[in-house]
Amino acid sequence: MKDKLREAFDQVRADEEMKNRTMVLLSQKTKGYTRWRAQNYRWLVPAMLCMLFLFAGGKWLYFTPMLEISIDINPSIELGVNRFDRIISVKGYNRDGEKLSDSLNVKYMNYTEAVNEVLQNETIVALLGEDEIMTIGVIGTGEAKSMTVLSNIESCTAGEKNAYCYYANAQETEAAHEMGLSCGKYRAFTELRALDPNVTAEEIRNMTMREIRNRIDELSGEGGNGTDAADSSADEENTCRENPGRKNAQDGHHGKRHKHRHSG
Amino acid sequence: MGDNAMRSEQEVNRAIEKYSDTIKRLCMIHLKNYADTEDIFQTVFLKYTLSAISFENSEHEKAWFIRVTINACRDLLKSFFRSRVTSLDEVMEQPAEIPPDYRDVLEAVLSLPQKYRDVIYLHYYEDYTAPQIGRILGKNVNTIYTLINRSKQMLREKLGGDGFEG
Numbered sequence: 001m002k003d004k005l006r007e008a009f010d011q012v013r014a015d016e017e018m019k020n021r022t023m024v025l026l027s028q029k030t031k032g033y034t035r036w037r038a039q040n041y042r043w044l045v046p047a048m049l050c051m052l053f054l055f056a057g058g059k060w061l062y063f064t065p066m067l068e069i070s071i072d073i074n075p076s077i078e079l080g081v082n083r084f085d086r087i088i089s090v091k092g093y094n095r096d097g098e099k100l101s102d103s104l105n106v107k108y109m110n111y112t113e114a115v116n117e118v119l120q121n122e123t124i125v126a127l128l129g130e131d132e133i134m135t136i137g138v139i140g141t142g143e144a145k146s147m148t149v150l151s152n153i154e155s156c157t158a159g160e161k162n163a164y165c166y167y168a169n170a171q172e173t174e175a176a177h178e179m180g181l182s183c184g185k186y187r188a189f190t191e192l193r194a195l196d197p198n199v200t201a202e203e204i205r206n207m208t209m210r211e212i213r214n215r216i217d218e219l220s221g222e223g224g225n226g227t228d229a230a231d232s233s234a235d236e237e238n239t240c241r242e243n244p245g246r247k248n249a250q251d252g253h254h255g256k257r258h259k260h261r262h263s264g
Numbered sequence: 265m266g267d268n269a270m271r272s273e274q275e276v277n278r279a280i281e282k283y284s285d286t287i288k289r290l291c292m293i294h295l296k297n298y299a300d301t302e303d304i305f306q307t308v309f310l311k312y313t314l315s316a317i318s319f320e321n322s323e324h325e326k327a328w329f330i331r332v333t334i335n336a337c338r339d340l341l342k343s344f345f346r347s348r349v350t351s352l353d354e355v356m357e358q359p360a361e362i363p364p365d366y367r368d369v370l371e372a373v374l375s376l377p378q379k380y381r382d383v384i385y386l387h388y389y390e391d392y393t394a395p396q397i398g399r400i401l402g403k404n405v406n407t408i409y410t411l412i413n414r415s416k417q418m419l420r421e422k423l424g425g426d427g428f429e430g
Contacts, residue, residue: 005388008369014284
């Protein structure tokens with residue numbers, strides 16, 4: 001058996017052609033037996049691709065806004081918040097808003113710190129001192145995170161008697177941004193337009209929230225004191241409840257808002 | 265490992281002349297087609313060219329070639345796209361050149377499961393002992409003894425008497 005196998009295996013031989021091809025190829029691959037390190041860098045290609053994917057993925061994770069915080073007094077600004085609760089964009093929606101966003105240095109800050117920074121900004125402090133109304137809106141897609149953010153922002157604004165917080169659905173902001181308005185201004189605009197169809201987005205853009213509120217109060221025939229203004233603001237927020245599932249959560253926040261109002 | 269680790273062209277060509285037949289036979293018992301055999305040739309000899317290993321003697325060198333070839337064949341077979349059918353016609357470029365008697369023997373070897381083929385070749389052709397085969401294949405010596413005995417039986421069954429009783 002051994003001999004038979006040996007003889008059979010002996011029949012199998014590498015042909016000269018293949019040997020020669022291998023010799024030529026080796027000579028090519030080693031650049032005439034001088035350079036062989038070049039091919040050792042081949043692993044770099046997949047490694048670089050991996051790095052690129054990780055980098056792009058990380059960038060996407062970090063720079064995709066999860067929700068927005070719309071702050072309106074007269075300056076209207078919107079802060080984009082990513083999934084790590086960091087501010088990734090600051091945008092002004094009118095002249096004052098642009099001025100304010102330029103003066104703010106809140107990028108990459110935690111959103112509560114950023115809101116505090118806005119509240120402590122000289123312009124904002126001065127405006128609130130003049131009894132202007134400030135609205136802070138959390139604009140999300142209805143997930144629990146938006147509610148957490150809303151409640152955190154409410155605790156930030158607890159000391160401000162004229163600051164009102166609300167939640168709005170992201171769909172609403174699309175219409176607002178199309179008109180070049182921030183969400184807070186847009187909501188006031190839709191409310192005012194219901195009473196005065198001639199009002200334009202242009203007019204609204206540079207009016208203060210207090211002015212808009214007073215116009216609404218005038219047109220709806222209510223008194224112009226702060227409490228009424230705040231009440232109609234609450235009504236306005238009712239119109240913004242687009243997601244019935246969120247009603248309870250928002251009611252909870254309403255309660256809190258009333259508390260602020262009475263404390264003022 | 266610096267540039268001087270690379271072997272010279274003369275050294276590589278000598279190895280090609282010396283070990284090509286061994287590699288070809290190992291390829292035959294592992295692979296499915298001729299193109300793969302050529303791949304293995306290039307892989308094994310390139311590895312040899314770039315390897316810094318210094319061999320104690322020619323036996324050591326031969327065992328290195330056998331081990332590297334078997335590993336290269338296994339790596340190739342792990343590749344997703346390979347088919348699982350083996351026939352001599354596909355493996356050999358010119359199978360017709362082999363006389364029918366030997367063809368039958370080789371076909372019988374190829375018809376056995378993979379784990380027996382290496383053992384048959386290394387034991388019957390290269391004259392390695394079971395402990396040596398165990399070292400080359402990274403298997404237990406007792407396993408090798410079992411594989412040798414079992415393969416002997418199976419070949420006998422396939423090829424009948426005719427000198428296969430020994």
